[in-house]
Amino acid sequence: MFASVVLDIPTRSISTAFDYVVPANLESSCKVGTTVLVTFSGRAAVGYVIALVQHAPAGVPAGKIKPIERVLTDSAFDEKSVELAWWMCEEYAAPLSDCLRLFIAPGQSMRVHRENASSPWELICEATGAVDDRWIELSSTAQEFIPRKNAARQRAVLAALTSGSLRMSELNATIVGASSAVRTLEAKGVVRIFTKRRVRGYANTTLSSAQAAQPEQLTRGQQDALAAINAACKSGRGDVVLVDGVTGSGKTEVYLAAIQKVREQGKGALVLVPEISLTAQTVGRFRSRFGDDVAVLHSRLSAGERFDQWDMVRQGQAHVVVGARSALFAPLRNVGLIIIDEEHESSYKQDSSPRYHAREVAARLAQLCECALVLGSATPSLESLARTQHGTHAGVSWVRSSMNERPGTAVLPRVQIVDMTQQFGAGNRSIFSEPLVSALHDAVSHGEKAVLMLNRRGFANFLMCRECGCVPTCPHCSTSLTYHERTHELMCHSCGRTWPVRAFPDPSTKCPSCGSRYLAQFGVGTQRVEDELAMLLGPDVDIIRMDADTTKGKGAHQRLLEQFDASPCAVLIGTQMIAKGLDFPDVTLVGVINADTTLKLPDFRAAERTYNLLEQVAGRAGRGSKPGRVIVQTYWASHPAIQAVLAHDRRLFLEPELLDRKEANYPPYTRLSNVVVWGKNERAVKQTVANFAAVLREEVHDMDNWHVLGPAPCVKAKVKDRFRWHILVKSPVTSNPGSVLSTCAAQIGPKLGINMALDIDAYDLL
Structure with missing residues (x-):
């Protein structure tokens, strides 16, 4: 028996599998998906078996082929996973070993290491077990x-x-x-x-929203969506159904009903959610319907907990997998349905190699498994809407099913836009507008709950000297430092470094540039909102803050949400993590402190992200029997994204946005790739990125509708003492930029001290 082995060696120069003979004593344990120890180029190496054959490769004497030394682990993936990994390798210009590593058991680390050039190679095995x-x-x-x-x-x-x-x-x-x-x-x-x-893993929750009692009757929109999903399942082609339902329209019930039908057929389901904060609620709902048949996979579980949940799936003890994007690679056999909730979320895009998008990988997996893919959102991505409008993409059907009403008596909340320029002109210097203050007092007086969203963490955006205008910036990154009032420190949110400092009027305040003591706070952070809200509402109202600082610990998301759920009267303050998916029927008020934070970023998706975020957070209000109210504070009240949220009419945003995208040749009309080069030597970085741009332009000069922009410094031109330059590449929707960029990277070759990332269908352009 002979095995094709992909070596786990981090280099682009090794882009294929190598053949090894399987010794007779290892034939029973060496399978597709096992991790093995082999000899390569005079050194020990770890690899993954992707195929087994009975005959030696053509033209190679069997006696010349080296044997596999050891089998290190049980099989973690099968032939379909290998096929998916090959597709990802080509689509996202990533090493095949990086793609295969996604399927490996959690907590497993097998690597070969040596202290120096004269030391022998040693195998280091770190594996979590039962x-x-x-x-x-x-x-x-x-x-x-x-x-x-x-x-x-x-x-x-x-x-x-x-x-x-x-x-x-x-x-x-x-x-x-x-x-x-x-x-x-x-x-x-x-x-x-x-x-x-x-079995380590998911803990039960007391969240009232984590129950999913089966309704007596589905709404008309839910019935239509379920019919479309059933048709996609029957086709067996990998068809895609976009469930376009307003917030609170009951998309989760559609998912549950669709999974129930799939389970009756003896098949399993993969369910992806974008935020860890949604996991407790979603898993609770699924477990209330499917019991212990549900496994949970996300990054906040320990390695042992992830392994147990993963192994439950591999052993066939769980057939419904719920988790973040990595759950897509769970060892679930006989997949009958894949669901991606809140499909528009940018968190489905991986920011390290392989830089895949879960939506695209799920679509390919659905084709391989001959099952249906369901995408759900109240604010679908422009790419998904474009595909449903066209009707097909990559050879499969894309259909859109609308759900425009909430079940029962619940209705969409009433939205009020507050122009903060008028508030400032009237003498209001508070971070809260008069309408929001009035609405908060009204909600508290009736014993109701409110949600306030601010897309910032920390106490203030930055400190600035009022005498010389100096804004303290990170010496290692090209970003201003965020002031955290509780700890009296400036923090770089790029590299995580902190510096102790006190803001004016503290007498110890000192400007790092001119020495002035007038180093004052500018902007608003979640800590400041929390402090001012406590003074505004008094001690009888529970104020709960959810941001990256308060949710660092394990189980923190769930604990804070349970506290909010159990409180008779509370205000939840948070960043984007509270904006989508959460279901609290007693929330009657939603306030957005500053809607413009994401709107003014130097990113062509800024308006889309703002609309999505505002429409999603607005949907947290009025999900029960009481009507909801939304107050959006903004300095750009006339922007189409703001006006679309006001009217609950997506067309007000879509029409001008699509015209701008088409004119500027941006997605969904093209594919956008980003080549980022970074290193400590700025001159070497600039030379490398210039060479890449020259090779790329030569490669695509006779290809229609390919555009190469740059090179230019990234918006974050320096991070962790590394200088960053990039090239943007626009190509046709039907093109394969991964193949083109891989070819160019191979011509450039590796450079000592220089790193390069090929980001296909890029989301982060900063």
């Missing part, structure tokens, strides 16, 4: 046993076991000296000790 607990239960002869009068511990153990088997750790915690008593009872045949696997 954990077995010791359990104790009464034997069939236990009733006949009568302990001695002075055997108090034995009697206590027997009494504890009468209600059923228990973990040894639980007995030890409740009965002092239980271990010795158990050993004595086992020797007498009274109790039996056995091991049982402990």
Whole structure:
């Protein structure tokens, strides 16, 4: 037997698999998907088996082929996964080993390392495995046993076991000296000790929104969406259904009903959510319908927890997988349905190699598995809308199913736009407009809840000297520092470094440029909103802040949301993480502190992201029996994205936006790729990116509708002492930029101290 092995060596120069002979003693354990140890170019190397054949490669004597040294792990993926990895390798110009690594068991790290050039290569294995607990239960002869009068511990153990088997750790915690008593009872045949696997992972939640009672009847929109999904499943071609439903229209119920039908057919489902903050609610709903058949995969679980959840799927003990984008690569056999909720979210784009988009990978996986892909959103991406308008993409059908009403008596909230220039002109210097203050007091007086969103963390955006105009910036990055008032420090949100400082009027304040003490705060952060809201509403109102600072710890998202859910009257302050998907029927007010933060970024998607964010956060209000109200504070009230949210009419935003995109040759009318080059030597970076641009222009000079822009410094021109330059490439929708850019990168070759990223269908242009 011969194996094709992809070496896990981080270099673009190795772009193919190598053949090895499988020794007879390894034939039973060497399978597609196993990790193996081989010899390559005189050194040990780790690799992944992607194919097995019975005959030696043509033209190569079998005796010349090196053997596999060891099989390091059980199989983690199958032939379909290999086919998907090859597609990702070509589509996203990524090394095949990077793509295969996505399918490997969580917590597994097999690598070959040496201290220096003269040291031998050593295999370093780090792998998380299953954990077995010791359990104790009464034997069939236990009733006949009568302990001695002075055997108090034995009697206590027997009494504890009468209600059923228990973990040894639980007995030890409740009965002092239980271990010795158990050993004595086992020797007498009274109790039996056995091991049982402990499944680490998802914890239950008290969120009221984590229940999903099946409704007596679906709305007309839900019925139509479900019919479209069932048709896509029957076609077996990988067809895509875009469920375009207003916030609160019951998209989750459509997902649940569709999965139920798939499970009745003996197939499984993959469900992706964009935010970890949504996981507890979503998993709770799915578990309320499918019980322990649900596995959870996301980055906030420990390596052991992720492994157990992953292994449940591999062993066939769970058939519904819920998680972030990485859940797409779970070892689920017989996939019958793939669902991506809030499909417009940029978090579905990976920002490290392989830089894939989960929507595109899911579409390819659906074709390979001959199943349906469901995309759900109240604010679908312009790319998905364009594909449904065309009707087909990449050889499969794309259909759009609209859900324009909320179930029951719930209606869309009333939106009010507050022009902050008028508030400032009237003498209001507060971060809260008069309408928002009035609405907050009204909600509190009625014992209702409110959500306030600010797309910033920290106390203020930046500090600025009022004498010389100096704004403290990170010496390692080309970004201004954010002031955190609680810790009295400036933080760089690019590299994470901090510097202690106190803002005016503290007497120790000192400008780093001119020495002035008038270093004052500018802008608004979540900490400041929290502090001013506490002064405004008083101590009787729970104020809960959710941002990157308060949700660092494990389980923090769930704990804060449960606190908000349980409170009789509360205000939830947060960044983007609270804007989508969350369902609290008693929230009647949503306020947006500053709608312009994302609108003014130097990014062609700025308006789309702003509209999506505002429409999504507005949808958190009025999801129950009480009507909702939304107040959006802005300095750009006339912008189409703001006006579209006011009227709940997407067309007001889409029509001018699509005209601008078409004129400027941006997606959805083209594919946009970003080549980023960075390193500590600015001159070498500029030379490398200039060489790449020259090679690229030569490569595409006779290709229609290809445009190369740059090179130019990135918006974040310096991060962590690395200088950053980039090239933007616009190509036709039907083109394959990954292949072109890979060819150019191969011609340039690796440069010492210079890094390069080929980002196909780029989302981050900063």
